[in-house]
Amino acid sequence: MDFKSLQPGAAYFYYPRPLCVVGVWDSKRERANFVPVAWAGPLASRPPLFGVSISPKTHSHQLLLQAGEFSLSFLPWQDVELVAKLGTVSGRDVDKVAAFALELAESEVITAPFLANAYVAAECKVSERHSFGDQTLFVGEILRVAARDAVFAPDGTLRVEAMAPVLYLGANRYLTVDAKTLVTLPVAED
Amino acid sequence: MDFKSLQPGAAYFYYPRPLCVVGVWDSKRERANFVPVAWAGPLASRPPLFGVSISPKTHSHQLLLQAGEFSLSFLPWQDVELVAKLGTVSGRDVDKVAAFALELAESEVITAPFLANAYVAAECKVSERHSFGDQTLFVGEILRVAARDAVFAPDGTLRVEAMAPVLYLGANRYLTVDAKTLVTLPVAED
Numbered sequence: 583m584d585f586k587s588l589q590p591g592a593a594y595f596y597y598p599r600p601l602c603v604v605g606v607w608d609s610k611r612e613r614a615n616f617v618p619v620a621w622a623g624p625l626a627s628r629p630p631l632f633g634v635s636i637s638p639k640t641h642s643h644q645l646l647l648q649a650g651e652f653s654l655s656f657l658p659w660q661d662v663e664l665v666a667k668l669g670t671v672s673g674r675d676v677d678k679v680a681a682f683a684l685e686l687a688e689s690e691v692i693t694a695p696f697l698a699n700a701y702v703a704a705e706c707k708v709s710e711r712h713s714f715g716d717q718t719l720f721v722g723e724i725l726r727v728a729a730r731d732a733v734f735a736p737d738g739t740l741r742v743e744a745m746a747p748v749l750y751l752g753a754n755r756y757l758t759v760d761a762k763t764l765v766t767l768p769v770a771e772d
Numbered sequence: 773m774d775f776k777s778l779q780p781g782a783a784y785f786y787y788p789r790p791l792c793v794v795g796v797w798d799s800k801r802e803r804a805n806f807v808p809v810a811w812a813g814p815l816a817s818r819p820p821l822f823g824v825s826i827s828p829k830t831h832s833h834q835l836l837l838q839a840g841e842f843s844l845s846f847l848p849w850q851d852v853e854l855v856a857k858l859g860t861v862s863g864r865d866v867d868k869v870a871a872f873a874l875e876l877a878e879s880e881v882i883t884a885p886f887l888a889n890a891y892v893a894a895e896c897k898v899s900e901r902h903s904f905g906d907q908t909l910f911v912g913e914i915l916r917v918a919a920r921d922a923v924f925a926p927d928g929t930l931r932v933e934a935m936a937p938v939l940y941l942g943a944n945r946y947l948t949v950d951a952k953t954l955v956t957l958p959v960a961e962d
Contacts (some may be wrong), residue, residue, distance in 0.1 A: 588919050610884060627906055670958050674911075704780070737943040751929045
């Protein structure tokens with residue numbers, strides 16, 4: 583076999599992944615912070631749970647512990663530079679809403695806002711958290727999903743021909759999907 | 773704001789995601805089972821941990837509990853039909869290796885094989901598991917990554933112009949990336 587061994591960590595083999603923007607209030611609910619996260623994804627359907635992995639070293643980690651809730655914003659491909667920029671500064675030092683002139687949308691179920699540029703957003707309440715190595719997995723129960731009109735097909739899938747998502751490839755690389763490759767194939771349970 | 777509320781579960785807002793194929797031995801190590809999983813991803817860097825969410829109703833769940841280890845195979849876009857087919861039958865009823873004429877590659881650190889068609893594979897030992905709603909998160913420590921030559925760039929990112937990954941969009945839809953959209957942007961810590 584023509585395989586060679588790599589150190590785990592030497593290859594971003596689990597990318598590309600959608601990059602979502604996690605929104606959290608500070609303790610006084612004066613300033614909302616927004617951070618792009620690629621290590622995030624669904625954990626269960628019933629109840630609907632979504633996990634976000636965050637390093638304890640970050641400002642966002644401290645905010646999440648205090649707030650106990652977070653929003654998720656998924657931005658279209660044309661906003662990729664904004665999404666990347668949100669990861670270049672810390673909310674400890676910078677009010678990102680002011681610095682990047684972020685337009686906010688009000689949540690209905692939680693208090694933290696989401697980004698008005700999002701094509702879809704979710705409102706989550708932290709139900710538990712677990713320490714895994716150098717990261718904390720914050721498990722959020724999805725209480726509401728807010729979507730722009732006609733972004734999802736009747737079967738619930740993203741209409742990628744109309745709305746291209748931001749995918750993160752690792753390091754400092756980003757890309758989106760090729761809607762022309764979309765195929766429909768049989769699917770079932772294991 | 774022109775957002776409308778959707779039931780969580782009505783929209784696959786967290787897709788597309790890479791579809792990996794999880795490989796596990798049966799208890800007698802006579803038959804390896806392979807199942808495509810989209811609810812899977814990295815959980816930590818130190819140590820390198822990778823989580824796989826599996827329903828307790830599935831055959832794979834039972835196998836994972838017994839085996840305590842699993843392989844991950846990432847197949848190229850030209851194998852999308854094979855990857856989808858692996859999800860249409862249960863290893864309870866069918867020997868997928870025989871039924872789909874799967875070519876296997878030997879692991880070096882664990883005993884479960886991976887798929888020889890993979891462009892990258894990982895060998896994982898289950899270090900813990902957690903029950904989240906209707907799913908179990910199996911946390912695997914990544915002990916080895918095996919990659920085909922030149923699949924990853926020096927910065928560790930997938931060379932998407934040469935190797936297009938299989939992405940799952942939800943329902944029965946699959947697609948891949950558009951390598952022409954690849955951009956390099958600043959990135960830093962929160």
